[in-house]
Amino acid sequence: MAIESMLSLPSYVWLSLLIAVPILTLIHDVWVWYRMPPGPTPLPFVGNKHQLPSSQPWVQFQKWSKVYGPIFTIWIGRKPTVIISDPVIAAELMEKRSAKYSSRPRMVAMGEILWDGASVLVQPYGKEWGVRRKLLHQALTPKALRLYKPVQTAEASRLCSQLLGAPNSWEKLLERFTSSIVFCVAYGHRIDSLNAEIIRQRFKFMHYSASLNVPGKYMVESFPILKHVPDILAPWKAEIKAYGREEASANISLVNMVRDDISKAKTRGDDIPDSLCKLLLELQEKEHIPLSERDFSFIPASLFGAGSDTTASTLCTAFLALITHPETLQAAHKELDAVVGPSRTPTFEDEAQLPYIRALAKEVLRWRPVAVLGGTPHASTEDDHYEGYYIPTGTTILGNSWAINLNEEYYPNPHHFNPMRFLPNTAINNAEKSPSNMGTPHPAKSGHSSFGWGRRICPGADLAMNSLFIALAKMLWAFDILPLKGVRYDTFAYTEGFNIRPRKFECDIRVRSEEHREVLQRELKEAEDILERFTPFRE
Numbered sequence: 401m402a403i404e405s406m407l408s409l410p411s412y413v414w415l416s417l418l419i420a421v422p423i424l425t426l427i428h429d430v431w432v433w434y435r436m437p438p439g440p441t442p443l444p445f446v447g448n449k450h451q452l453p454s455s456q457p458w459v460q461f462q463k464w465s466k467v468y469g470p471i472f473t474i475w476i477g478r479k480p481t482v483i484i485s486d487p488v489i490a491a492e493l494m495e496k497r498s499a500k501y502s503s504r505p506r507m508v509a510m511g512e513i514l515w516d517g518a519s520v521l522v523q524p525y526g527k528e529w530g531v532r533r534k535l536l537h538q539a540l541t542p543k544a545l546r547l548y549k550p551v552q553t554a555e556a557s558r559l560c561s562q563l564l565g566a567p568n569s570w571e572k573l574l575e576r577f578t579s580s581i582v583f584c585v586a587y588g589h590r591i592d593s594l595n596a597e598i599i600r601q602r603f604k605f606m607h608y609s610a611s612l613n614v615p616g617k618y619m620v621e622s623f624p625i626l627k628h629v630p631d632i633l634a635p636w637k638a639e640i641k642a643y644g645r646e647e648a649s650a651n652i653s654l655v656n657m658v659r660d661d662i663s664k665a666k667t668r669g670d671d672i673p674d675s676l677c678k679l680l681l682e683l684q685e686k687e688h689i690p691l692s693e694r695d696f697s698f699i700p701a702s703l704f705g706a707g708s709d710t711t712a713s714t715l716c717t718a719f720l721a722l723i724t725h726p727e728t729l730q731a732a733h734k735e736l737d738a739v740v741g742p743s744r745t746p747t748f749e750d751e752a753q754l755p756y757i758r759a760l761a762k763e764v765l766r767w768r769p770v771a772v773l774g775g776t777p778h779a780s781t782e783d784d785h786y787e788g789y790y791i792p793t794g795t796t797i798l799g800n801s802w803a804i805n806l807n808e809e810y811y812p813n814p815h816h817f818n819p820m821r822f823l824p825n826t827a828i829n830n831a832e833k834s835p836s837n838m839g840t841p842h843p844a845k846s847g848h849s850s851f852g853w854g855r856r857i858c859p860g861a862d863l864a865m866n867s868l869f870i871a872l873a874k875m876l877w878a879f880d881i882l883p884l885k886g887v888r889y890d891t892f893a894y895t896e897g898f899n900i901r902p903r904k905f906e907c908d909i910r911v912r913s914e915e916h917r918e919v920l921q922r923e924l925k926e927a928e929d930i931l932e933r934f935t936p937f938r939e
């Protein structure tokens with residue numbers, strides 16, 4: 401009846417509606433735009449899309465922050481994104497006001513159709529996310545992290561001994577190292593080669609999910625109602641769901657592999673290596689976990705996508721920093737020689753005595769942050785005001801780590817790689833660390849925000865820091881990492897994407913002495929004894 405009477409409306413009413421709706425929408429948008437933090441002027445309905453560069457948008461965002469201020473707005477179509485370039489503002493919104501700023505922007509194709517809400521990374525803030533996040537924390541407590549240290553140490557020794565044999569393959573060797581750690585920690589199985597079937601499978605899933613997250617590729621992102629169109633009428637949706645089923649079934653198989661390992665070990669009367677999946681399965685025996693088998697399987701599976709490439713890329717950046725700032729290699733050698741000496745390699749027990757190595761790892765994360773736009777964006781779930789500006793519900797919030805980490809106020813001479821910035825205050829360091837060369841202190845305890853903010857901060861940060869520390873300590877103890885003669889290195893030549901790493905470059909990796917070589921060979925045997933318990937994934 402209502403439809404019939406609408407259809408019988410005179411044509412001048414329809415015409416007025418056709419004109420009035422866009423005009424009213426535009427008035428609404430201008431009113432919101434006027435009250436939000438300033439930014440480059442958007443076009444009606446299009447926003448700033450035409451002004452966004454196709455390459456390294458974080459650099460353009462940093463330039464805009466100098467024009468419009470440390471908090472500014474850009475518009476993608478009619479959706480606002482607030483971009484933050486100052487660590488204090490990032491902490492104020494995403495940490496102090498985290499109750500309002502801990503969600504994720506809606507990603508319909510990837511988060512809802514492909515993963516059906518199973519992935520913690522893109523899940524909106526709420527109870528479902530909280531269950532997964534709590535489980536991750538339970539398997540990554542300081543006590544649990546201690547259980548993973550022996551395998552991280554053994555893998556770092558294996559990495560050094562592989563670098564002895566194939567120094568030119570350093571990038572691939574770093575990738576194998578981080579992949580193996582992630583799989584040992586997630587499932588108690590190691591990676592001996594990047595040709596392992598499981599690596600190919602994981603890359604296939606990662607590339608497919610990334611391919612869904614291309615702005616403008618799917619109409620469903622602008623009109624989420626389309627996700628309810630039956631599969632038979634929407635082949636694009638049927639394809640995404642089929643991929644989702646394949647990934648879920650692969651994740652469930654990995655959990656079943658660990659279940660099988662546990663039951664075989666019980667029959668034999670021994671135990672299997674500690675892993676995140678094993679800890680979660682033990683927890684499941686003791687208490688009810690309100691997740692389906694499928695959703696449970698996505699928790700250990702999240703480690704590879706989130707933790708392998710990020711850690712490997714950070715190590716690649718460390719190599720670039722060392723060859724372009726040779727004084728830092730010398731300082732690292734000096735500390736390692738004084739604390740560890742030439743007859744053994746460093747271990748986690750030496751960590752407290754190696755402040756320069758720890759500071760070097762932090763400076764790498766600051767100097768060229770791998771998650772250059774703060775990882776996955778945050779989204780607000782309530783209207784808010786900051787310094788008189790209006791930030792409406794549903795705004796996307798990007799912490800531009802590039803601009804934050806290279807903000808001169810906090811890090812003077814920001815492109816200079818200088819681990820001293822992160823050295824604890826001691827009498828000796830203070831002589832070189834006057835406030836004028838160290839800048840305003842960063843609000844985070846860690847001194848940087850490369851792992852994100854507040855309730856969404858990276859839950860794997862301590863695990864990643866342990867991998868970075870042990871790999872850097874052992875490699876720096878063993879090797880000279882040097883520039884090739886006559887090569888000019890570009891410290892800005894980085895890849896595109898959400899996670900960045902230096903574009904391919906060559907360097908000269910030389911063992912420091914025959915004694916160092918012998919120690920590495922001897923320690924490889926000890927490492928292999930530990931790694932033997934972690935069955936490798938098949939090629």
Ligand code: HEM
Pocket residue numbers: 520521522523533702703706707708710711714770771774775776777778850851852853854855856857858859860861863864
């Ligand atoms: C150098 C290595 C790493 C860096 C730089 C890094 C950085 C980040 C960043 C910036 C975020 C987004 C935080 C935010 O939204 O505020 C994040 C999220 C996340 N990271 Fe990491 N990460 C690293 C390693 C790892 C590792 C080893 C794991 C394995 C446990 C991991 C698991 C995750 C997960 C599951 C999330 C999503 C958390 C959520 O949405 O609640 N990351 N990471």
